Amino acid sequence: MLVMAVPALASCGSGFRFGAPDPVSEQGKEVLGLWNGFHWVALGVGLLIWGLVLYSVLRYRRRNDELPSQSPYNIPVEIAYTVVPLLIVIALFAYTVVGEQKVTALADDPDVVVDVVGFQWSWQFSYPEEDVTVESDGVTFPRLVVPVDSTVRFRLRTADVIHSFWVPEFMVKRDLIPGIDNEIDVDVVQEGEWTGRCAEYCGLDHYRMDFTVAAVPDGEYQAWLDEQRSASEEQP
Ligand SMILES: [Cu+2]
Numbered sequence: 001m002l003v004m005a006v007p008a009l010a011s012c013g014s015g016f017r018f019g020a021p022d023p024v025s026e027q028g029k030e031v032l033g034l035w036n037g038f039h040w041v042a043l044g045v046g047l048l049i050w051g052l053v054l055y056s057v058l059r060y061r062r063r064n065d066e067l068p069s070q071s072p073y074n075i076p077v078e079i080a081y082t083v084v085p086l087l088i089v090i091a092l093f094a095y096t097v098v099g100e101q102k103v104t105a106l107a108d109d110p111d112v113v114v115d116v117v118g119f120q121w122s123w124q125f126s127y128p129e130e131d132v133t134v135e136s137d138g139v140t141f142p143r144l145v146v147p148v149d150s151t152v153r154f155r156l157r158t159a160d161v162i163h164s165f166w167v168p169e170f171m172v173k174r175d176l177i178p179g180i181d182n183e184i185d186v187d188v189v190q191e192g193e194w195t196g197r198c199a200e201y202c203g204l205d206h207y208r209m210d211f212t213v214a215a216v217p218d219g220e221y222q223a224w225l226d227e228q229r230s231a232s233e234e235q236p
Contacts, residue, residue: 016036017032017035018035018036018039021168021169023171024169024170024189024190024192025170025171025172025187025188027102027103027171027184027185028170029171030099030102031099031103031171031172034099037092037095041088041092045088103172104184106183106184106185107151110151110152110153110185111152112127112129112152112153113128113153114127114144114146114152114153114154114155115128116156116157116165117157117158118156118157118158118163118165118198118202119158119159119160120161120203121202121206121208122135122136122142122208122209122211123135123142123198123209124142125144130225130229131229132229132232134228136211140212141195141211142211142212143211144211144212144213144214145216145221146186146213146221147216147217147218148188148190148191148217148218149189150218151186151187152187153184154174154183154184154185155181156176156182156184158176160202161178161202161203162175162176162177162200162202163176163198163209164200165184165196166196166197167194167197167213168195169192169194170194172184173199176200191215191216192214192215193214194212194213194214195212196210196212196213197209197211
């Protein structure tokens with residue numbers, strides 16, 4: 001019953017998230033569904049166990065020297081408590097595989113491609129199709145801008161050690177590993193501005209590896225690209 005209830009429970013009450021952020025991407029909504037589903041199942045199992053413990057403590061508390069009835073080798077009970085958890089684990093595993101495939105799927109033709117390079121201690125974002133590159137100005141964190149309601153492909157490379165590209169509200173995260181070409185697609189479905197972070201401890205100044213990410217309407221995105229291009233032309 002618990003396991004059957006996972007999709008229903010996961011879809012209802014989008015406000016209740018067991019401490020997770022409010023996801024702003026398609027992938028994040030998928031992750032949130034799993035997150036909530038797992039928690040509801042765990043809560044159901046927990047309530048059952050707590051209930052049984054409480055019942056046993058009260059019902060069989062010591063009243064005299066007689067022991068309560070003992071039932072060793074109760075085969076049906078032993079089969080039940082082996083099979084039921086196994087079924088729960090199999091179902092949760094299946095939901096995870098399906099969800100994970102949706103989250104890690106790559107579009108045939110993403111709308112925007114961003115090359116992300118992580119290095120000690122910041123990020124460089126370049127838009128190869130737009131001839132635009134952004135980095136930190138040394139004072140503020142680098143700013144990544146993407147159009148809302150489009151598929152953004154992040155190609156993740158590191159210039160040195162392992163870093164991890166993470167925007168908590170996207171609810172997706174992927175490591176940048178030397179020698180490995182990682183890619184993720186994110187469909188940002190909400191306008192806004194958030195803080196991204198390096199989620200892999202990469203050395204003493206790891207804490208400096210924040211960045212800003214903004215999702216804006218397409219017109220604003222194009223204007224921002226133009227602005228970046230003219231700003232780079234002005235530089236000697
Ligand atoms: Cu890092």
